[in-house]
Amino acid sequence: MILMKYSLPLRAIHWLMALMMVGLITVGWYMAGLDRSPFKFELYGWHKSFGFLALLLLVARLLIRRRSPIPSSKGILAGWEIGLSHATHWSLYLLMLLVPLSGYIMSSIGRELTVFGLTLPNLVPQSDALQQTAHSLHGPMAYLMLALMLLHLAGALKHRLFDDRPQADVLPRML
Ligand code: HEM
Ligand code: HEM
Numbered sequence: 001m002i003l004m005k006y007s008l009p010l011r012a013i014h015w016l017m018a019l020m021m022v023g024l025i026t027v028g029w030y031m032a033g034l035d036r037s038p039f040k041f042e043l044y045g046w047h048k049s050f051g052f053l054a055l056l057l058l059v060a061r062l063l064i065r066r067r068s069p070i071p072s073s074k075g076i077l078a079g080w081e082i083g084l085s086h087a088t089h090w091s092l093y094l095l096m097l098l099v100p101l102s103g104y105i106m107s108s109i110g111r112e113l114t115v116f117g118l119t120l121p122n123l124v125p126q127s128d129a130l131q132q133t134a135h136s137l138h139g140p141m142a143y144l145m146l147a148l149m150l151l152h153l154a155g156a157l158k159h160r161l162f163d164d165r166p167q168a169d170v171l172p173r174m175l
Contacts, residue, residue: 004071005173013061014174017096020054021149025142032139048107049115055100062093071173077159081168088152095145099138106134 005011024047031043073082107113108122109131124130159168 004069005175006071007064007068009064010061010068011174013057013064017054017057017061018149020050020057021096021145024051024054025146028139028142045114048103048113051100051103052115052120054096055104058093058096058100071170073170076165076167076170085155088148088155092145092148092152095141095148099141099145102134102138102141106131106138109134 006014027043027047031040031047034040034043073085077085104113104120105124108120109124109126109128113120113122156171160171163169
């Protein structure tokens with residue numbers, strides 16, 4: 001059997017972004033629960049900067065993906081497994097877009113958004129309702145992404161450790 005892997009750039013960006021997502025959710029959750037202090041707002045600054053970087057990385061990732069061969073699971077996994085894994089992957093992609101985008105919107109309406117010392121343009125109209133909507137969605141969408149990440153991890157581990165079809169172990173494609 002030919003083992004077809006994801007291309008090196010896609011593998012590298014998968015693990016870099018996986019690390020960033022875990023870090024951003026952890027820091028986001030921690031900083032939001034702190035009392036007001038200079039430290040809290042320093043963390044907000046880092047969270048916004050790395051969150052924006054994640055948005056740029058996602059765009060780069062999708063552009064690279066369009067030009068890369070993607071390993072097929074046909075004949076390796078059952079139809080329902082392929083359906084579930086694709087639904088999970090594309091939901092993760094969607095949330096990797098919507099979470100930082102809602103962060104950008106809520107943090108740039110009515111104030112200046114700076115990331116790594118650079119001031120970013122405000123791309124959306126001045127609107128309290130839009131800001132509140134973005135704010136009320138940002139956290140819940142991030143925690144939904146965490147839940148999907150756990151499902152994704154469970155899928156990878158199931159195929160590696162508890163599957164009697166050796167070819168169903170898809171982890172080496174991403175390593
Ligand atoms: C993939 C990228 C991102 C992830 C996974 C993420 C995740 C999170 C999480 C889990 C929280 C805590 C929510 C809560 O418990 O209330 C949070 C809060 C926050 N995030 Fe993000 N975030 C990301 C990107 C961004 C970006 C790009 C910005 C702004 C430019 C941003 C601005 C904020 C702010 C200001 C808060 C605090 C909200 C509050 O105090 O109520 N985030 N984020
Ligand atoms: C320890 C954690 C992780 C493991 C073991 C893991 C493993 C894998 C594996 C084996 C694949 C390839 C699946 C296949 O060939 O069908 C994959 C793909 C993918 N993973 Fe992960 N992953 C992890 C964390 C994450 C995180 C945190 C995210 C994003 C939030 C993520 C997003 C994705 C996406 C979007 C794909 C689809 C790739 C594509 O076809 O473009 N992964 N992962």
